Amino acid sequence: MIRFAAVTKSYRVNGADVSALHPVDLEIAPGEVFGIIGHSGAGKSTLLRLINLLERPSSGQVFVSGKDVTHAEGAELRGLRRRIGMIFQHFNLLSSRTVAQNVAFPLELHGHADTAGRVRELLALVGLSEHADKYPAQLSGGQKQRVGIARALASKPEILLCDEATSALDPQTTASVLELLADINEKLGLTIVLITHEMDVIRRVCDRVAVLDAGRVVESGSVADVFLHPQHPTTRRFVAEAEHEEGRGPDYSGVTGRLFRLSFRGDTTYAPLLSQVVRDTGVEYNLLAGRIERIKSMPYGQLTLAMRGDNLEAALEQLRSAGVDIEDIAR
Numbered sequence: 001m002i003r004f005a006a007v008t009k010s011y012r013v014n015g016a017d018v019s020a021l022h023p024v025d026l027e028i029a030p031g032e033v034f035g036i037i038g039h040s041g042a043g044k045s046t047l048l049r050l051i052n053l054l055e056r057p058s059s060g061q062v063f064v065s066g067k068d069v070t071h072a073e074g075a076e077l078r079g080l081r082r083r084i085g086m087i088f089q090h091f092n093l094l095s096s097r098t099v100a101q102n103v104a105f106p107l108e109l110h111g112h113a114d115t116a117g118r119v120r121e122l123l124a125l126v127g128l129s130e131h132a133d134k135y136p137a138q139l140s141g142g143q144k145q146r147v148g149i150a151r152a153l154a155s156k157p158e159i160l161l162c163d164e165a166t167s168a169l170d171p172q173t174t175a176s177v178l179e180l181l182a183d184i185n186e187k188l189g190l191t192i193v194l195i196t197h198e199m200d201v202i203r204r205v206c207d208r209v210a211v212l213d214a215g216r217v218v219e220s221g222s223v224a225d226v227f228l229h230p231q232h233p234t235t236r237r238f239v240a241e242a243e244h245e246e247g248r249g250p251d252y253s254g255v256t257g258r259l260f261r262l263s264f265r266g267d268t269t270y271a272p273l274l275s276q277v278v279r280d281t282g283v284e285y286n287l288l289a290g291r292i293e294r295i296k297s298m299p300y301g302q303l304t305l306a307m308r309g310d311n312l313e314a315a316l317e318q319l320r321s322a323g324v325d326i327e328d329i330a331r
């Protein structure tokens with residue numbers, strides 16, 4: 001549904017071209033929540049703004065719903081923007097208008113027939129029915145972002161672009177806004193593309209992710225694959241940050257046996273697999289670290305173990321065939 005084909009973007013700064021995106025090839029499927037993560041200056045905003053043509057590519061093509069929109073102008077461009085809603089880090093609400101009037105704004109622009117009815121529906125969807133007559137200054141950050149979401153959904157877009165939508169919010173409010181986005185994605189089936197510099201945002205709400213580093217996509221795939229097996233150093237750093245790991249890993253030099261990280265996904269997370277394998281093969285283990293969390297709604301567990309015993313290979317094979325990912329960790 002959204003496709004970047006060899007898209008580049010450079011900006012002219014003081015007479016010189018600064019390259020913000022090197023050739024990027026990326027596909028975003030209809031109905032998915034797609035996350036783009038990267039550090040400041042990686043090119044996330046540029047990439048996001050190429051979808052609704054707030055920026056134009058320097059070369060390459062952008063496709064939306066199978067159509068090449070790279071050079072869209074006039075009525076075609078207005079039509080495209082109506083099909084793409086957008087929310088922002090600092091909400092961009094009109095301070096002199098009430099909540100209801102902010103949400104009504106795009107409907108008035110497009111001459112919508114039953115503005116009041118649609119506004120009521122949208123405010124109910126984002127849980128703000130009781131705040132319709134308040135002004136933005138009377139709202140919390142999370143409530144302001146809900147107004148932004150309602151406004152972005154007014155013209156029933158197929159795509160919602162989220163530009164660091166939770167970066168200005170505290171962790172609890174972030175969680176509730178992300179929950180609302182997941183809910184909207186499910187209820188309305190619209191495609192959501194979000195940019196962030198926090199892996200935790202990706203983990204909570206996205207189906208797939210692309211990691212952007214200095215204008216290049218260095219890794220992409222399902223959030224579970226990228227999160228559980230990060231390949232690129234930048235991705236590894238993001239994952240470590242999300243897991244609150246700091247600096248070098250713990251020192252296991254005094255531990256005997258071979259070290260493994262076991263990743264359990266979905267149903268295997270809660271199955272008593274390890275005790276079964278220990279009974280069957282007689283291997284021994286020390287548990288060094290472990291946790292269970294969620295990627296979107298899928299539970300996953302990771303255990304770091306030191307294992308030893310004559311039947312170690314058989315034990316590893318039994319775990320693998322039960323769907324456990326096993327990483328041999330070098331000390």
Ligand SMILES: Nc1ncnc2c1ncn2[C@@H]1O[C@H](COP(=O)(O)OP(=O)(O)OP(=O)(O)O)[C@@H](O)[C@H]1O
Nearest residue numbers: 011012013020038039040041042043044045046047
């Ligand atoms: N309008 C512009 N004019 C000149 N250079 C720009 C412009 N917009 C972005 N850039 C440059 O392009 C590069 C990518 O910027 P972009 O804003 O896309 O990154 P980002 O990953 O979204 O960063 P941040 O998280 O800080 O917003 C940076 O080097 C930035 O300075």
